[in-house]
Amino acid sequence: MDSIVREKIVTAANYDPLPVVLHEAKGVWASDRAGKRYLDMMSAYSAVSLGHGHPRILAAMADQAARLAVTSRAYHTELLGPFLETLVSLTGLEMALPMNTGAEAVETAIKAARRWGYRVKNISKDRAQIIVAENNFHGRTTTIVGFSSDPSYRDDFGPYDGGFRSVPFGDAQAVAEAITPETCAVLIEPIQGEAGIVVPPDGYLRDLRAVCDRHNVLLILDEVQSGLGRTGRWFAYQHDGILPDGLILGKALGGGVYPVSAFVATREVMAVFTPGSHGSTFGGNALAARIGSEALAIIADENLVERSAALGQYMKDRLRGIRSNFVTDVRGKGLWVGVEVDPAVVSARLVCDALLAEGILSKDTHGTVLRFAPPLTITREEIDWGMERVERVFGRALH
Numbered sequence: 001m002d003s004i005v006r007e008k009i010v011t012a013a014n015y016d017p018l019p020v021v022l023h024e025a026k027g028v029w030a031s032d033r034a035g036k037r038y039l040d041m042m043s044a045y046s047a048v049s050l051g052h053g054h055p056r057i058l059a060a061m062a063d064q065a066a067r068l069a070v071t072s073r074a075y076h077t078e079l080l081g082p083f084l085e086t087l088v089s090l091t092g093l094e095m096a097l098p099m100n101t102g103a104e105a106v107e108t109a110i111k112a113a114r115r116w117g118y119r120v121k122n123i124s125k126d127r128a129q130i131i132v133a134e135n136n137f138h139g140r141t142t143t144i145v146g147f148s149s150d151p152s153y154r155d156d157f158g159p160y161d162g163g164f165r166s167v168p169f170g171d172a173q174a175v176a177e178a179i180t181p182e183t184c185a186v187l188i189e190p191i192q193g194e195a196g197i198v199v200p201p202d203g204y205l206r207d208l209r210a211v212c213d214r215h216n217v218l219l220i221l222d223e224v225q226s227g228l229g230r231t232g233r234w235f236a237y238q239h240d241g242i243l244p245d246g247l248i249l250g251k252a253l254g255g256g257v258y259p260v261s262a263f264v265a266t267r268e269v270m271a272v273f274t275p276g277s278h279g280s281t282f283g284g285n286a287l288a289a290r291i292g293s294e295a296l297a298i299i300a301d302e303n304l305v306e307r308s309a310a311l312g313q314y315m316k317d318r319l320r321g322i323r324s325n326f327v328t329d330v331r332g333k334g335l336w337v338g339v340e341v342d343p344a345v346v347s348a349r350l351v352c353d354a355l356l357a358e359g360i361l362s363k364d365t366h367g368t369v370l371r372f373a374p375p376l377t378i379t380r381e382e383i384d385w386g387m388e389r390v391e392r393v394f395g396r397a398l399h
C-alpha cells in the first residue's frame, strides 16, 4: 500500500503533510525512495538547524547511547553539569532546567514565573497574570493553547482558567498598559515564527526590558525557534543588547535527532524550584546532555551564527529580487525568512506544492506565508540552487 494512504488510515489528522514520502536525508538534502532530491528549506521548524545526520551528532549519540543514556534525575551524571554550564555561559544567565520538548520548557517557564510572582513579588494566591502577545505560538499543552489566539489551536480544548492577558505583538506600550500589580511576567517570542516570521519594530525587546524593569515584572523570551543562531545571533535578544530574566530553548538544541529543551534563567527565578516542584523522566538524561553539548559545540565550531547572518541576508536579497505577481513581502532575520503571498492571487499552500515539485521543501503558515529556514550549514551554492527553483515558481502564474 502507498505510504501516504497507509499513514492516513491510522494516524490522527492533526497535521496536513505535503504529498512527499521522505526516505533519507543528509545535510541540507532529503530524498524519497525513487531518489528524487529535495533541498530542505524547513529544517523541521529549526530542529534540524545543524542539517540532517550531522556526523559529530551521530558519533556522539552512538557513543553515549552505548555508554549511558537514560538514568532519570534520581541520580547525577557527568554530563548534565557541563551541558548546562555551556548554556548559562552562552546566554549570560545563571541556571538551567532541562526538559525535552519546547512546550514543556514553556510550561516550566510559566511555573517559574508564577511561583516567583507569589514568593518574591508577593502577588496574592492564585492571582498571578502573565502577559502574552496576540498570534503567539508557544506549543500545544492545554495551558498554552488556552492563551493562543488561533481557534484551530484552541477551540474545544477548554475550560481555560485565565491567568494570561493578550496584547498586540510589537507594541511595548500595550504591554505597559496591561501590567497590573498582579502581573508576574511577560512571555514573548522575539520574532513570531508560526504567526508568519513576524519581525517586531526595532527596539521592541529593549523597550519591553525597560517596561518590565520599571514594574518588577519578569521578561521571559521563547526562543525555541529563534534561538541558537537562527536569526544571525546566538539568541535574538542579542540584537537588542538586552538580557531576559528567563529564556526558553528547544528544537535545534537536540542536534536534529533527539528532543532537548531547557528553561534558562537568573538564579533568583530558578530558586523557586525545590525538590518535587517540577520534573521530567527524560529531561536532562545523559544522552540528551551529550547531544545538547555537541550541538552547541558544532554551532560554535562551524561559525553557524555568523553564517546565518551573512547567508540569511544573501537569501533575503535574492528573494526580494524575484519578480512575481503574488509576493507582497519578504521579511526575516538570519536564515529565517517569510514570504507573504497575496491570497487573492494564490494560497501559500499551492506555492508550497509547486516548490515541492521543483525539489524544494518549504511549508506554509496561516495560508499566506511561506517560510525559508534551511539548516544553518547550507552553502551559498546550495542557496543559489534553491533560489533558481524558487524563481521559476514565483515567476509562474499559479492558480
Ligand SMILES: *Cc1c(COP(=O)(O)O)cnc(C)c1O
Residues within 6 Å of the ligand: 045, 100, 101, 102, 103, 104, 106, 137, 138, 139, 140, 189, 193, 194, 222, 223, 224, 225, 226, 250, 251
Ligand atoms: C515549536 C515551538 C514551541 C513548541 O515546541 P515543541 O517541541 O513542538 O513542543 C514553542 N515555542 C516556539 C516559539 C516554537 O516555535
